[in-house]
Amino acid sequence: GSLPLKPRRTDLEALLTTTLEDATHLEDRLVRLDADRVSALVDPVRARQIVEGMLDAARDRTRAGAAIVVRVRDLGTGARVSVEDDNRTPAAITSEMSLAVRLAELQGTEITVDGSSFLVVFPKDER
Numbered sequence: 001g002s003l004p005l006k007p008r009r010t011d012l013e014a015l016l017t018t019t020l021e022d023a024t025h026l027e028d029r030l031v032r033l034d035a036d037r038v039s040a041l042v043d044p045v046r047a048r049q050i051v052e053g054m055l056d057a058a059r060d061r062t063r064a065g066a067a068i069v070v071r072v073r074d075l076g077t078g079a080r081v082s083v084e085d086d087n088r089t090p091a092a093i094t095s096e097m098s099l100a101v102r103l104a105e106l107q108g109t110e111i112t113v114d115g116s117s118f119l120v121v122f123p124k125d126e127r
Helices: 012-022 044-061 095-106
Strands: 008-011 030-035 039-042 067-074 078-085 111-114 117-123
Touching: 008 012, 008 044, 012 030, 012 044, 012 067, 012 078, 039 044, 039 078, 039 117, 044 067, 044 078, 044 095, 044 111, 044 117, 095 111
Parallel strands: 030 067
Antiparallel strands: 008 039, 067 078, 078 117, 111 117
16 A cells, blocks of 8 residues: 655654653663754654654663664765664664664665664755
């Protein structure tokens, strides 16, 4: 099936601030946001679901009290969102992340891994 997207200019720092405030299942983790001020052209509801999927994967990889850092970086041509955890084993995209992976594909991007980080790059809003 298809899923209609409603892309619009979205302040990623604000979106991730509310996402983390609402993430009550992460209360036993030390979660921190480190964000550049950048807007992306995304469906904010779906972008939030993508990041929630990455957060869930980081939570599943870590123990209570572990650190999870969400970073937003302005790459010039896009905005990279990473969810980094303090697990020493490399991250992997699992079947539990299938919704987040598909939502990323629908927005023209993909979730990747780098060490213990999950990453996604959203198109930058140039307006």
